[in-house]
Amino acid sequence: xxxxxxxxxxxxxxxxxxxxxxxxxxxxxxxxxxxxxxxxxxxxxxxxxxxxxxxxxxxxxxxxxxxxxxxxxxxxxxxxxxxxxxxxxxxxxxxxxxxxxxxxxxxxxxxxxxxxxxxxxxxxxxxxxxxxxxxxxxxxxxxxxxxxxxxxxxxxxxxxxxxxxxxxxxxxxxxxxxxxxxxxxxxxxxxxxxxxxxxxxxxxxxxxxxxxxxxxxxxxxxxxxxxxxxxxxxxxxxxxxxxxxxxxxxxxxxxxxxxxxxxxxxxxxxxxxxxxxxxxxxxxxxxxxxxxxxxxxxxxxxxxxxxxxxxxxxxxxxxxxxxxxxxxxxxxxxxxxxxxxxxxxxxxxxxxx
Ligand SMILES: [Zn+2]
Numbered sequence: 001x002x003x004x005x006x007x008x009x010x011x012x013x014x015x016x017x018x019x020x021x022x023x024x025x026x027x028x029x030x031x032x033x034x035x036x037x038x039x040x041x042x043x044x045x046x047x048x049x050x051x052x053x054x055x056x057x058x059x060x061x062x063x064x065x066x067x068x069x070x071x072x073x074x075x076x077x078x079x080x081x082x083x084x085x086x087x088x089x090x091x092x093x094x095x096x097x098x099x100x101x102x103x104x105x106x107x108x109x110x111x112x113x114x115x116x117x118x119x120x121x122x123x124x125x126x127x128x129x130x131x132x133x134x135x136x137x138x139x140x141x142x143x144x145x146x147x148x149x150x151x152x153x154x155x156x157x158x159x160x161x162x163x164x165x166x167x168x169x170x171x172x173x174x175x176x177x178x179x180x181x182x183x184x185x186x187x188x189x190x191x192x193x194x195x196x197x198x199x200x201x202x203x204x205x206x207x208x209x210x211x212x213x214x215x216x217x218x219x220x221x222x223x224x225x226x227x228x229x230x231x232x233x234x235x236x237x238x239x240x241x242x243x244x245x246x247x248x249x250x251x252x253x254x255x256x257x258x259x260x261x262x263x264x265x266x267x268x269x270x271x272x273x274x275x276x277x278x279x280x281x282x283x284x285x286x287x288x289x290x291x292x293x294x295x296x297x298x299x300x301x302x303x304x305x306x307x308x309x310x311x312x313x314x315x316x317x318x319x320x321x322x323x324x325x326x327x328x329x330x331x332x333x334x335x336x337x338x339x340x341x342x343x344x345x346x347x348x349x350x351x352x353x
Contacts, residue, residue, distance in 0.1 A: 166252020
């Protein structure tokens with residue numbers, strides 16, 4: 001079996017939210033420049049795979065028909081704002097967004113068919129903020145929720161885990177699966193009081209979904225040490241106990257200290273360790289069936305290296321990463337540790353942590 005599929009198409013660069021928008025095609029130029037370096041392209045344990053285009057029916061697994069029509073019509077009329085803030089579309093964005101969803105669906109199929117051990121869907125626009133009725137935070141369609149629905153319906157799985165490591169809370173994903181125990185949503189993110197306004201400790205799910213929603217809202221400028229502690233003491237034990245049949249990861253890299261959008265202070269070494277731990281977890285719980293989907297990551301200096309390191313880790317090799325490790329303020333560390341304890345207390349009703 002081939003090791004890692006990297007889903008990518010140059011089409012993803014055709015979505016243009018405008019000059020000076022952080023979610024630009026330049027991100028992909030930076031990632032491709034890194035992946036095309038000799039040392040990386042000679043590693044043939046990963047390979048590029050073209051995405052297919054999702055159908056409107058696929059998108060309807062998560063989104064409302066009227067919303068889908070609205071996106072199409074704004075694009076057809078030349079583009080513009082989809083929300084009240086900063087989610088902008090250009091004439092080709094509807095098409096590109098269908099390819100983003102199609103890319104993640106393809107990734108899941110390749111892994112389910114055992115053609116690849118795992119896959120990284122290198123897609124844009126990102127997805128985890130989009131909900132049933134609305135675009136939000138640069139996201140149009142929810143690229144991670146749609147394959148999760150597909151795994152439940154088409155592949156008849158009963159336990160899917162979504163681990164969200166983007167710096168921001170995946171409000172759209174949480175909302176989609178808030179009432180079900182078939183999808184466990186675990187998110188580590190920065191203080192969500194400003195944006196997106198959800199992602200607090202006491203959002204635990206409802207009905208059958210009660211206990212299947214885990215939020216770890218860390219203080220701004222949290223560093224590697226506290227972040228890794230949240231992974232080890234909260235995310236990992238809960239995911240192990242849930243025993244997912246498939247793991248999806250909302251892979252955002254905007255928690256890096258140099259990121260112009262996110263407000264955490266993580267180093268590249270932290271990301272690589274997180275990736276290593278996720279790989280271990282997937283191999284222990286679901287025979288390594290893992291699909292990572294790109295979300296944020298806006299530092300043009302670092303995003304290429306961060307993504308490359310993740311892809312190499314997934315394909316079983318190591319990327320030589322060097323980076324400085326920011327030392328957060330003591331007050332930030334203490335506040336972070338306090339939140340970890342609060343999350344544990346809230347989740348102990350449901351999990352042994
Ligand atoms: Zn983000």
